């Protein structure tokens with residue numbers, strides 16, 4: 001017997017964290033991202049329309065209600081991927097940012113990634129990471145915990161962390177702080193980013209860039225947790241030694257943005273080579 005679903009879908013959005021002015025934007029569902037020509041992100045973080053993206057009115061869902069969906073995200077993506085010539089397909093990079101002071105570099109990292117041809121970029125941020133950068137400086141779609149709960153109103157709605165793990169070809173966690181490192185090593189998933197990681201398809205690359213104070217880095221649990229992530233098949237972009245923001249000098253600083261981007265470029269290039277075979 002089919003369980004009856006409530007006719008009135010619950011308004012989960014009202015329960016979620018209130019947004020700052022910079023964060024207020026039209027929420028863009030991943031399938032909107034994917035359904036537009038070239039899978040453009042469609043809107044800027046400030047809600048303004050990207051001329052290359054889908055126009056208002058082209059949305060597949062009504063955000064106020066629970067329009068029954070007949071097409072799943074995968075169904076939209078599959079024909080698009082299959083039909084498009086390899087050269088036109090974009091490689092989708094999801095950047096996960098956590099609450100390290102190195103998240104100050106997130107705007108620079110995102111801009112540098114966008115400099116790689118053929119790349120589509122989106123960001124998932126933890127609440128703590130938000131403290132270190134301005135939303136206005138991130139020129140791609142940015143998702144956080146509230147989006148996960150605002151998106152899901154009834155059974156036919158998609159689950160954001162699952163949509164994102166399907167959408168992304170590469171997950172880049174930069175910076176990865178000690179807290180999220182510990183969670184990932186033990187399988188904890190209590191926010192949007194850790195849910196994406198927990199649901200990650202391990203046949204796709206996951207890069208992580210640890211960033212923490214030297215004392216944290218040198219604690220014996222860190223090496224164990226980093227080793228655990230590597231055992232999952234994740235790729236470490238090692239931290240570097242320098243004078244840290246807290247004044248200490250030593251290992252623990254996130255790898256330079258240039259090194260991170262070089263690693264992503266290498267993976268994209270390998271991917272493109274495989275596509276051509």
Ligand SMILES: Cc1cc2nc3c(=O)[nH]c(=O)nc-3n(C[C@H](O)[C@H](O)[C@H](O)COP(=O)(O)O)c2cc1C
Nearest residue numbers: 098099100101126128129177178179180211212213
């Ligand atoms: C100013 C400031 C800087 C911080 N920098 C770091 C850091 O570089 N690395 C780290 O592991 N934790 C750092 N923390 C602590 C994390 O923000 C804290 O563990 C937080 O709970 C992480 O949450 P998240 O993993 O959900 O983002 C910092 C905290 C503050 C207040």
